[in-house]
Amino acid sequence: MNMIAENFTFLYHGFGIASDPFNILLMAIGILLGVIIGVLPGLGGANGVAILLPLTFSMSPTSAIILLTCIYWGALFGGAITSVLFNIPGEPWSVATTFDGHPMARSGRAGEALTAAFTSSFVGAFFAIVMITLIAPLVAQFALQFGPAEKFAVYFLAFASFVGMSKEPPAKTIVSMMIGFALAAVGLDMVTGQLRLTFGITELLNGFDFLIAVIGLFGIGEILLTMEEGLEFRGKAAKIDPKVVWKTWKTLPRYWMTSLRSCIIGCWMGITPAGATPASFMAYGIAKRVSKNGKNFGNGEIEGVVAPETAAHAAGTAAMLPMLALGVPGSPTAAVLLGGLLIWGLQPGPMLFVEQAEFVWGLIASMYLGNIVGLILVLTTVPLFASILRIPFSIIAPVILVICAIGAYTVNNNVFDVIMMMVFGVLGYLLKKTNYPLAPLVLAIVLGDSAEEAFRQALLSSGGAVSVFWSNGLVSSIMGLGLIAGLWPLIGLAFSKLRGTSAQPA
Amino acid sequence: MKHLHALGLGAVTALGMTALSMLPAAAAWEPTKPVEFIVPAGTGGGADQMARTLQGIIAKHDLMSTQLVVINKSGGAGGEGFLDVKSNKGNPHKIVITLSNLFTTPLATGIPFNWKDLTPVAMLALDEFVLWVNAQEPYKTAQEYEAAIKAAPDNTFKMGGTGSKQEDQIITVAIEKALGKKMTYIPYKGGGEVAVQLVGGHINSSVNNPIEAVSQWRGDKVRPLCVFDSKPLPYTDKILGDLSWSSVPTCKSAGLDVEYLMLRGIFMPPGVTQEQVAYFVDLFKKVRETPEWKQLMKDGAFNQTFMAGDEFKAWLDQSEKTHKDLMQAAGFIAGN
Numbered sequence: 001m002n003m004i005a006e007n008f009t010f011l012y013h014g015f016g017i018a019s020d021p022f023n024i025l026l027m028a029i030g031i032l033l034g035v036i037i038g039v040l041p042g043l044g045g046a047n048g049v050a051i052l053l054p055l056t057f058s059m060s061p062t063s064a065i066i067l068l069t070c071i072y073w074g075a076l077f078g079g080a081i082t083s084v085l086f087n088i089p090g091e092p093w094s095v096a097t098t099f100d101g102h103p104m105a106r107s108g109r110a111g112e113a114l115t116a117a118f119t120s121s122f123v124g125a126f127f128a129i130v131m132i133t134l135i136a137p138l139v140a141q142f143a144l145q146f147g148p149a150e151k152f153a154v155y156f157l158a159f160a161s162f163v164g165m166s167k168e169p170p171a172k173t174i175v176s177m178m179i180g181f182a183l184a185a186v187g188l189d190m191v192t193g194q195l196r197l198t199f200g201i202t203e204l205l206n207g208f209d210f211l212i213a214v215i216g217l218f219g220i221g222e223i224l225l226t227m228e229e230g231l232e233f234r235g236k237a238a239k240i241d242p243k244v245v246w247k248t249w250k251t252l253p254r255y256w257m258t259s260l261r262s263c264i265i266g267c268w269m270g271i272t273p274a275g276a277t278p279a280s281f282m283a284y285g286i287a288k289r290v291s292k293n294g295k296n297f298g299n300g301e302i303e304g305v306v307a308p309e310t311a312a313h314a315a316g317t318a319a320m321l322p323m324l325a326l327g328v329p330g331s332p333t334a335a336v337l338l339g340g341l342l343i344w345g346l347q348p349g350p351m352l353f354v355e356q357a358e359f360v361w362g363l364i365a366s367m368y369l370g371n372i373v374g375l376i377l378v379l380t381t382v383p384l385f386a387s388i389l390r391i392p393f394s395i396i397a398p399v400i401l402v403i404c405a406i407g408a409y410t411v412n413n414n415v416f417d418v419i420m421m422m423v424f425g426v427l428g429y430l431l432k433k434t435n436y437p438l439a440p441l442v443l444a445i446v447l448g449d450s451a452e453e454a455f456r457q458a459l460l461s462s463g464g465a466v467s468v469f470w471s472n473g474l475v476s477s478i479m480g481l482g483l484i485a486g487l488w489p490l491i492g493l494a495f496s497k498l499r500g501t502s503a504q505p506a
Numbered sequence: 507m508k509h510l511h512a513l514g515l516g517a518v519t520a521l522g523m524t525a526l527s528m529l530p531a532a533a534a535w536e537p538t539k540p541v542e543f544i545v546p547a548g549t550g551g552g553a554d555q556m557a558r559t560l561q562g563i564i565a566k567h568d569l570m571s572t573q574l575v576v577i578n579k580s581g582g583a584g585g586e587g588f589l590d591v592k593s594n595k596g597n598p599h600k601i602v603i604t605l606s607n608l609f610t611t612p613l614a615t616g617i618p619f620n621w622k623d624l625t626p627v628a629m630l631a632l633d634e635f636v637l638w639v640n641a642q643e644p645y646k647t648a649q650e651y652e653a654a655i656k657a658a659p660d661n662t663f664k665m666g667g668t669g670s671k672q673e674d675q676i677i678t679v680a681i682e683k684a685l686g687k688k689m690t691y692i693p694y695k696g697g698g699e700v701a702v703q704l705v706g707g708h709i710n711s712s713v714n715n716p717i718e719a720v721s722q723w724r725g726d727k728v729r730p731l732c733v734f735d736s737k738p739l740p741y742t743d744k745i746l747g748d749l750s751w752s753s754v755p756t757c758k759s760a761g762l763d764v765e766y767l768m769l770r771g772i773f774m775p776p777g778v779t780q781e782q783v784a785y786f787v788d789l790f791k792k793v794r795e796t797p798e799w800k801q802l803m804k805d806g807a808f809n810q811t812f813m814a815g816d817e818f819k820a821w822l823d824q825s826e827k828t829h830k831d832l833m834q835a836a837g838f839i840a841g842n
Contacts, residue, residue: 058566147708148692188582191693193614193670194840195582202589205617206581326702338698340558347805349721413577453695460692461664461708 007361011133014361017062018369026067027366031374034074035381038090039081040407049337061344062362068337069320069363070370073125076316077378080117080309081385084110086400088219092210092446093276093312095439096284098218100297100304107300111244111386115379119252120259120306122375124313127263128270129367132321136353139318140325143271148457149468151274153478155451158278159443160486161285167298168437170489176436180444183208184452191456203416210446212408212417216424217431217438219404223397224429244386245379248302255306258287262307266314271322276315277446281439283311289488317367324348324360535781537599540573544591544602546584546611552633552697552715553605554578556770556802560603560790563798569789583607583669585617592623596777601627601786606673606768609829614671616840621826624773626818627786630794632767632809635677635713635734636754640704641726648731648760651711652685660688666700666709669693671838673768674700676829677713677734679836680764704728715768716751717806732757734766739807751807767809769825771818787814 017023033052049068056064079091084101097117104113131139146154163173186197187207198204262283269279287307288297297304323334326349341348346356353360388396408421431438462468470476484491543561547553554576561574579587584607591602608621637648645651655663665681667674670693678691692709694700697718704712704719705727712719713734722728724745732755733739739751757764772790774783793799794812803810813821833839 144702144706147703147706188615189670190695191670193583193672193675193693193838195615195617198582202586205586205589206579326705347721347724349725351721351725412579457692457694460690463661463690 007133007136010357010361011365013358014363014365015369017358017362018066018365023063023066023366024369024373026063027070027370027373028377030067030070031074031077031370031377034071034076035078035081035378036074037071038075038078040090040403040410049340056340061341061346062359062366064340064344065337065359065363066366066370068340069366070374072316072337073370073374076125076313077118077121077374080121081114084113084117084305085385085388086219087222088400088404089214092214092442093280093308093316095214095218095277095442096280096308096312097305099284099308099439100299100301102222103298103300104302104305105389109300110389111382112248112302113300113305114382114385115245115248116252116302116305117309118375118378118382119249120262120309121313122371123259124263124266124310124315125317125367125371127310128267128314128317129364129371131267131318132364132367136321136325139271139321143322143326145474146272148454148461149471150475150478151272152451152454152458153469153475153482154269154272154274155278155447155454157478157482157485158274158282158447159440159451160482161282162440162443164285164485164488167288168435172436173440176431176438177440177444180441181448181452183213183441184445184448190449190453191460203414206412207449208420208445209411209417210442211411212420213424213445214442215404215408216421217428217442219400220421220425221428221432221438223400224425225432226393226397245382251302252306255303258291258303258307259310261286261290262310263314266311266316267318269311270315270318275319276312277443279315280308280312281443284308285485320367324352324363535598535779535785537570537572537785539599540575541570542600543574543576544587544600545576545578546580546587546602546607547605548578548580548696552717552806553603553770555717556630557603559798559802560793563793563796564789566798567792567796569792582617583611583615583672585611585615585619588619588624589617591773591775592619594775597775598778598782600775602773603630604769604771604773605633606676606829607669608769608771608773609826610672610676610833610838613830613833614838614840621773621822623776625776625778625783626822627772627774627783627814628790629769629771629811629813629818629821630790631770631803632811633715633770634739634807634809635673635766635768636716636719637681637711637731637734637757637762638701638704638714638719638723638728639711639731640707641729642707643710643729645731646729648755648757648762651731652760652762655685655687655689658687661690663711664690664692664709666692666694666703666712668695668697668700671833671836673766674713676832676836676838677764677766680766680832681762683835684762684764701728715806716808720745720805720807730754732760732762734764735809736765741804741807743804769822770808 049071052068052071056067059067075091079089079094080097080101082088082090083094083097084105087098087102089095089098101113101117104110159177163170163177184207186204187195188205189196195205265283265286266276266279269275269282284304284307287303288294291297291303293301293303319334323338338348346352346359404421405418408417409415411417428438458468469479543557545554545557557576561576564570564574579590584605587602588608588611591600594600602624611617612619639645639651645654665678667678669675675691675693678689682688694703697714700712701714701719701722703709705722719728723730726746734757736756736758738756739754741751744750772786774786
């Protein structure tokens with residue numbers, strides 16, 4: 001209790017530092033830059049922060065980190081915009097937002113979807129910040145429990161809940177996921193240090209970047225589909241209503257249970273640190289299974305936007321904690337921020353909270369203020385962004401194509417990636433036509449590498465014994481949850497069979 | 507703030523003097539467009555941190571007339587970055603920072619390049635390696651830890667390190683040879699992750715670079731046993747209690763005859779002119795005079811050897827041989 005009281009004193013001082021007018025100005029600039037970076041696919045938060053990092057060397061560390069983290073928040077907000085409007089997720093964790101966000105936009109409810117996305121982001125982030133404020137030291141201890149076996153268990157849970165919760169036949173989900181795993185295996189094998197599946201092609205050394213795959217599968221694939229359906233974009237029927245924000249807000253409290261569940265999933269995944277991507281997928285999958293409206297998910301259900309956005313932002317924010325307390329970046333952006341901390345002479349690690357209390361609590365206070373400033377800024381842009389959909393498709397489609405190509409090129413400054421993006425576009429179109437779900441493929445590309453790595457590290461340390469995944473309470477319970485989630489359809493089937501036979505004796 | 511200004515002024519004066527002393531060479535080559543600074547490793551690692559610090563120092567002190575742009579090309583254990591530099595023959599607006607993967611990547615993966623395909627510019631520093639254990643472990647000295655490894659069956663002790671068939675695993679194999687016992691080597695993506703896994707007790711020891719583990723040491727979570735260099739480190743700033751980097755004994759003095767240092771050097775594409783190389787040698791000499799660079803050296807307990815020209819080439823030749831021998835002995839060469 002004493003510790004918590006002490007934290008509050010520090011936080012109070014932190015607010016004093018963060019609410020300095022210069023710092024508030026930096027927050028607004030950071031958020032705006034971040035939104036722009038988030039909207040352009042490929043540029044991404046990590047690149048944005050890396051480009052601007054040298055500019056901050058002349059500022060005080062607290063001001064610099066406020067500017068950079070606000071770019072991060074802005075990019076998180078901005079990632080949702082293209083997901084909803086054009087079905088192009090700018091960041092891995094916005095993929096799940098497209099599932100219901102884009103159908104909403106297509107039926108003329110873009111404003112609602114954006115408002116729900118931004119508001120949920122804010123709620124998720126806010127929940128995580130409150131958690132950081134209250135139990136930061138405990139949480140850091142919990143993160144230390146996660147060795148390779150525990151990490152694999154978390155990834156397993158993410159994959160399994162996707163197979164089990166999927167609307168499509170599990171076989172198709174698994175096929176799609178396996179294609180993703182195969183693509184993720186290309187490049188360097190981290191455990192043996194050997195190249196795999198590169199066939200001597202230099203361009204494949206780096207493997208398939210997630211962003212290239214996503215821009216192609218979702219963005220280009222979507223354009224191809226829309227072209228086939230006759231160049232029509234139903235979103236243009238949308239009325240621009242400045243009051244859309246208020247109207248949406250009135251409906252949101254109804255989903256408090258989904259929000260709370262997503263917040264908890266997000267915080268947990270952010271700390272472990274599995275990251276925001278599995279968090280958003282898992283929150284979406286569970287909401288779909290548990291919610292009353294679950295059957296309607298995928299056709300433009302607002303709850304399907306609330307669940308992944310809340311979880312992604314709770315995770316993205318909670319991931320800052322392991323970075324500060326342990327020096328392990330939870331995301332590429334956090335890795336660049338970590339580099340910045342070192343340049344300013346701040347050593348992330350167990351002593352940061354003790355030796356640099358002013359900096360740490362200034363940063364935490366800026367998270368509160370930055371998110372509030374961010375929410376206000378992005379909400380004012382909702383009618384503006386929603387009105388983009390009123391532009392005829394025949395004009396907007398080439399523009400999207402060009403932006404996609406630029407985005408794909410920016411990832412590695414490589415023309416080969418632009419070609420790959422087109423290939424993925426055709427693949428995405430074919431998969432959609434044959435009713436294979438794209439999301440498991442993307443999930444496997446994003447997490448396949450890390451999951452494989454954790455699996456093999458765990459087996460190395462156990463000398464090859466699979467029992468390592470059941471070796472302690474923590475890892476066993478996560479694996480157990482994963483098995484239940486993965487086998488859910490079978491369990492459900494068994495139940496209904498049992499009930500069926502007892503009701504109608506032969 | 508005053509303090510900062512004083513520092514800045516000092517640096518400016520120092521720079522002014524350096525600039526004056528090299529006036530005769532003023533007509534030499536200078537970059538005419540932004541220079542790409544390739545990092546053949548991911549963001550956040552040791553090489554990336556150093557490259558971004560260099561970028562910051564050069565921008566802050568206005569040491570270059572154009573911009574320096576850091577680009578990460580980490581594919582294929584850095585092979586992507588090296589191939590990019592190799593294929594840019596005669597392009598003076600591209601430099602690359604190296605780590606040991608300059609030698610290990612072509613040997614382990616068979617990716618076709620060799621340091622001789624690039625133009626060596628300068629060695630900026632050498633990175634040290636330290637043997638670390640969790641502070642909860644009973645081993646206070648390297649001797650105690652060695653004895654424990656020797657007394658246990660093969661593969662009992664787990665060593666964590668960065669990457670596979672790279673510097674950390676090479677050192678691990680050398681330790682195994684010196685002790686006559688096998689350890690279980692577990693590769694991770696980055697040095698920071700390794701340090702945290704050590705704190706969490708998921709591995710028994712690591713050979714982290716000083717900068718990767720120093721904050722955990724300050725927090726009394728890990729303990730340094732010995733340093734893989736021929737002499738103890740010169741840095742005497744207190745880190746934990748009365749202990750400083752200089753109080754860490756060499757591994758050799760602790761009965762573990764293994765030495766390893768990692769190159770932090772700068773290379774250019776093949777076919778660039780002497781003047782162009784000279785420009786960058788000079789640039790990095792100026793960087794070494796800045797207070798920020800000196801601070802980085804101190805924080806990371808680097809070995810501050812600087813080399814350029816033929817001396818550097820001879821060192822590279824020798825180091826390549828050493829790596830080849832070590833990797834041959836460990837069976838890490840591609841195709842084996």
